[in-house]
Amino acid sequence: MTSLAMQRRKATAIRVWTQFRSSRQGMIGLAVLALFVLLALAAPLLADARELNPVFARSQGNPQWGTPGDFGPLGTDHIRRSVWAQFVWGSRVSLFVGLAATVLTIFIGSVIGIVSGFVGGKTDGVLMRITEWFLVIPFLPLAIVLASVLGRSVWNIIFVIGITSWPSTARLVRAQVLTVKQRLFVDRARSLGANGSHIVLHHILPNVSGLILANATLAVPISILTETTLAFLGLGDPSSASWGKTLEEAFVNGAIVRNAWWYFLPAGIGILAVVLAFTLIGRTLEEIANPRLSRQR
Amino acid sequence: MRRVITALALALLVSVVFTPAVVAQDDAAPVTLRIGLTQDWETLNPTVGFAVSEYEIWNVHYATLTDKAADDFATIPGLAESWEESDGGLTYTYTLREGLMWSDGEPLTAEDVAWNINTARDQEWDNMISTVVNIEATVIDDRTVQLTSSVPDPKLPTMDVYLVPPHIWEPIATDYDSTTQYDALDGVGSGPFVISDFAKGQSVTMVANPNYWGWEGEEPPYDQIIFQLFENPDAMVAALQQSQLDAIHGFPAGSADALEADPDIEVIAGQQGGFDEIAINGGAVEGQPHPALLDVNVRRAISYAVDKEAVIEDLWFGLASPLETMSPGADTKWIPDISGDAAFTYDPERARQILDDAGYLDSDGDGVREMPDGSNPIVLRHAVNTDGDLAGPIGDLFKGWMEDIGIGVELESYDQDALFGVIVDGTYDTFFWGWVPFVDPDPMLSYFTEAELGNYNDANWFDPRFDELYLEQKEELDPDRRLEIVHEMLTILHDAAVYIPMYLGPDLQAYRTDTFEGWVRQPAEIGPVMFSNSSPSYAQLRPIGAGGGDGGGVNWLLIGGIVVVVAAGGAVLLSRRRSTADERE
Numbered sequence: 001m002t003s004l005a006m007q008r009r010k011a012t013a014i015r016v017w018t019q020f021r022s023s024r025q026g027m028i029g030l031a032v033l034a035l036f037v038l039l040a041l042a043a044p045l046l047a048d049a050r051e052l053n054p055v056f057a058r059s060q061g062n063p064q065w066g067t068p069g070d071f072g073p074l075g076t077d078h079i080r081r082s083v084w085a086q087f088v089w090g091s092r093v094s095l096f097v098g099l100a101a102t103v104l105t106i107f108i109g110s111v112i113g114i115v116s117g118f119v120g121g122k123t124d125g126v127l128m129r130i131t132e133w134f135l136v137i138p139f140l141p142l143a144i145v146l147a148s149v150l151g152r153s154v155w156n157i158i159f160v161i162g163i164t165s166w167p168s169t170a171r172l173v174r175a176q177v178l179t180v181k182q183r184l185f186v187d188r189a190r191s192l193g194a195n196g197s198h199i200v201l202h203h204i205l206p207n208v209s210g211l212i213l214a215n216a217t218l219a220v221p222i223s224i225l226t227e228t229t230l231a232f233l234g235l236g237d238p239s240s241a242s243w244g245k246t247l248e249e250a251f252v253n254g255a256i257v258r259n260a261w262w263y264f265l266p267a268g269i270g271i272l273a274v275v276l277a278f279t280l281i282g283r284t285l286e287e288i289a290n291p292r293l294s295r296q297r
Numbered sequence: 298m299r300r301v302i303t304a305l306a307l308a309l310l311v312s313v314v315f316t317p318a319v320v321a322q323d324d325a326a327p328v329t330l331r332i333g334l335t336q337d338w339e340t341l342n343p344t345v346g347f348a349v350s351e352y353e354i355w356n357v358h359y360a361t362l363t364d365k366a367a368d369d370f371a372t373i374p375g376l377a378e379s380w381e382e383s384d385g386g387l388t389y390t391y392t393l394r395e396g397l398m399w400s401d402g403e404p405l406t407a408e409d410v411a412w413n414i415n416t417a418r419d420q421e422w423d424n425m426i427s428t429v430v431n432i433e434a435t436v437i438d439d440r441t442v443q444l445t446s447s448v449p450d451p452k453l454p455t456m457d458v459y460l461v462p463p464h465i466w467e468p469i470a471t472d473y474d475s476t477t478q479y480d481a482l483d484g485v486g487s488g489p490f491v492i493s494d495f496a497k498g499q500s501v502t503m504v505a506n507p508n509y510w511g512w513e514g515e516e517p518p519y520d521q522i523i524f525q526l527f528e529n530p531d532a533m534v535a536a537l538q539q540s541q542l543d544a545i546h547g548f549p550a551g552s553a554d555a556l557e558a559d560p561d562i563e564v565i566a567g568q569q570g571g572f573d574e575i576a577i578n579g580g581a582v583e584g585q586p587h588p589a590l591l592d593v594n595v596r597r598a599i600s601y602a603v604d605k606e607a608v609i610e611d612l613w614f615g616l617a618s619p620l621e622t623m624s625p626g627a628d629t630k631w632i633p634d635i636s637g638d639a640a641f642t643y644d645p646e647r648a649r650q651i652l653d654d655a656g657y658l659d660s661d662g663d664g665v666r667e668m669p670d671g672s673n674p675i676v677l678r679h680a681v682n683t684d685g686d687l688a689g690p691i692g693d694l695f696k697g698w699m700e701d702i703g704i705g706v707e708l709e710s711y712d713q714d715a716l717f718g719v720i721v722d723g724t725y726d727t728f729f730w731g732w733v734p735f736v737d738p739d740p741m742l743s744y745f746t747e748a749e750l751g752n753y754n755d756a757n758w759f760d761p762r763f764d765e766l767y768l769e770q771k772e773e774l775d776p777d778r779r780l781e782i783v784h785e786m787l788t789i790l791h792d793a794a795v796y797i798p799m800y801l802g803p804d805l806q807a808y809r810t811d812t813f814e815g816w817v818r819q820p821a822e823i824g825p826v827m828f829s830n831s832s833p834s835y836a837q838l839r840p841i842g843a844g845g846g847d848g849g850g851v852n853w854l855l856i857g858g859i860v861v862v863v864a865a866g867g868a869v870l871l872s873r874r875r876s877t878a879d880e881r882e
Binding site: 151249252 | 529530531534535549551552555604607611612681683686689690692693694696697698700701707708709710712
């Protein structure tokens with residue numbers, strides 16, 4: 001890569017950051033997200049993982065259905081486990097599943113979108129028909145069926161989310177590739193003898209990466225919500241304490257009838273906050289990558 | 298597109314939250330008894346089903362040759378009005394009531410009874426075989442049937458197998474496979490109500506059978522029964538409180554106080570010998586467990602590490618009582634007294650000691666023990682039944698108990714149907730489930746014999762001595778001696794530590810006192826009012842005037858809904874945003 005290109009990219013990064021910093025919604029999102037990432041990373045410092053074990057919890061004399069007043073800071077559940085520990089450790093699972101599933105979604109979507117848009121012709125037709133086929137399959141039933149067939153582990157959940165939510169990314173990327181492909185510099189590179197993979201890697205990809213990044217940020221909350229939904233429906237990994245699983249357990253074990261709000265509210269608010277944070281960041285990035293969106297408003 | 302998807306997701310979530318709404322009946326509608334339950338039906342074919350929910354339907358749909366008294370399960374006339382013993386107890390001659398008819402108007406004859414018993418024996422129908430295996434039925438005349446047992450049978454004259462209508466079944470039931478694969482939704486029965494509609498995962502509707510002998514020529518007292526399945530037990534409790542149901546079965550122990558506080562609701566903790574257990578894969582046939590489980594020392598260590606008191610206290614709020622070995626019959630006299638040092642009383646220290654002594658050490662220091670040769674860390678696959686209300690918390694507790702003694706646990710979730718398959722295939726190490734036994738201990742005992750491996754033997758274990766004693770008790774006419782034999786069998790099962798019964802759990806039921814009257818407990822005073830051995834309530838119930846409540850109370854559904862809507866709100870916002878971006882691109 002030439003130093004000229006490097007410089008240009010560095011300049012772009014600085015420009016994006018400057019624009020991002022001037023967006024209040026983007027900065028709020030970033031701050032909230034940073035808080036939760038910190039929470040997830042510092043989990044071992046904030047809560048004893050043994051508090052997730054009901055046998056340990058009982059041996060410590062934790063109360064059953066303890067309110068935040070009885071047992072700090074967030075009370076206990078039906079089998080005496082600390083809700084705070086579940087919240088802190090659950091943030092790890094929820095964020096991890098959300099991010100990992102997004103990587104998979106974006107990878108599949110981008111590859112298909114770029115190949116489809118760049119190669120065109122029959123390949124484009126075939127790939128887009130496959131994409132449309134995935135688009136018209138009702139998403140949640142497919143995810144539920146896949147999750148029950150594959151078995152309930154964190155990796156399967158990630159796989160299920162990835163395999164069911166890539167089509168919109170693929171269409172978006174393809175559209176962008178189609179416009180970039182018509183630009184003069186692509187023709188120029190081609191006439192200089194560049195082959196397809198060179199053009200894709202050095203000319204197309206850099207020009208759609210902004211869009212991919214914005215799209216990825218917006219795909220994370222969907223992944224997190226999907227994980228929550230699947231876990232809530234009892235299709236999550238029974239061994240890992242995600243926020244969705246906390247909600248499911250609270251619901252199944254009667255927290256709502258008991259008005260044990262401390263059991264389900266933290267996880268619910270956690271999901272809401274993280275989803276909102278990613279959405280705000282994603283919208284901001286999208287506006288930067290695609291200025292027409294902000295101008296039209 | 299996304300918006301549609303999100304809307305769909307929302308709809309699904311909300312439909313789960315607002316589990317089946319039962320529409321309140323109006324005056325013009327048929328008089329309906331509405332029962333809530335939380336256990337789904339796999340099949341309504343009485344030859345092969347196994348769930349308590351299924352037995353309840355058969356108890357109502359099929360009359361039996363002899364009936365069971367509500368008070369004490371004594372054998373009383375059913376389709377047979379009388380019987381005579383001859384041949385030193387080997388032969389019984391039953392006389393059927395006059396004018397018996399199936400619900401479709403076909404006559405119910407001695408021929409029908411004999412066909413059922415002989416065919417069930419010849420084709421080895423799973424749920425009948427242990428009762429009829431030695432019996433030959435002979436038709437004397439239209440109203441007289443003779444049963445002859447080839448060996449002394451302590452259960453006779455009781456003959457309580459469900460009798461299916463041969464005029465429907467005979468063409469279908471040509472062999473074991475075709476019989477057991479039949480959906481049995483023909484709706485023809487001989488009990489007080491017969492199946493009219495079955496929606497798996499939702500409900501079973503049964504309509505009054507005008508030909509039921511027990512009505513004694515009078516109009517049936519009410520028109521139909523709807524069994525309504527609830528995914529969420531709290532939703533079921535709320536539906537009873539709001540008069541959308543007349544009775545519920547299997548509510549969470551934690552709701553007992555709230556229900557008792559309602560003056561129009563009667564709460565029942567019915568004892569009928571039901572228990573829950575943690576079963577260990579004994580590895581007798583295919584589908585091998587972790588090799589450590591083949592060592593009885595490991596299984597005993599696991600038994601010592603299971604804290605039954607914690608479960609009774611935290612999950613049953615003291616309503617269940619501890620149990621040391623399996624309960625095979627409705628009467629707790631069948632359970633041997635195993636106490637003192639013979640009992641597996643919670644003692645994790647002792648469990649660790651047993652594992653240490655047997656050479657299962659944590660040689661690599663990762664907190665999980667390995668086999669004595671240092672290989673193969675002991676990590677158990679514990680199957681969680683997602684249709685069982687306690688299976689989730691018990692799974693978490695089991696994991697905790699095992700980690701406490703250096704054994705790892707991987708939780709694997711299955712719904713009830715899938716779990717049954719997993720048990721038959723033996724692809725598990727442990728699971729938690731429960732049984733409600735029959736009156737006679739014979740069927741439950743038969744499940745732990747070699748012959749039931751790969752079918753109802755959910756310990757995947759057998760012992761030749763146990764099998765020998767099983768055959769012995771089956772022919773023992775002296776009740777005291779038979780009791781002794783059964784006690785010895787259950788002690789063998791206990792000492793093999795392959796089946797860890799946790800507690801005798803009552804059936805928690807509640808019914809409204811302002812809609813129907815005449816609920817019958819079976820057995821008297823301590824038993825449940827529904828889902829019992831012969832479920833006598835349904836034929837005894839009478840509607841009280843015009844029912845219906847105010848439907849007031851705390852609307853927790855709304856609260857639950859708000860949580861879901863709030864959590865999904867971000868998604869809607871986001872999806873709207875995304876769809877416009879798609880269009881503009």
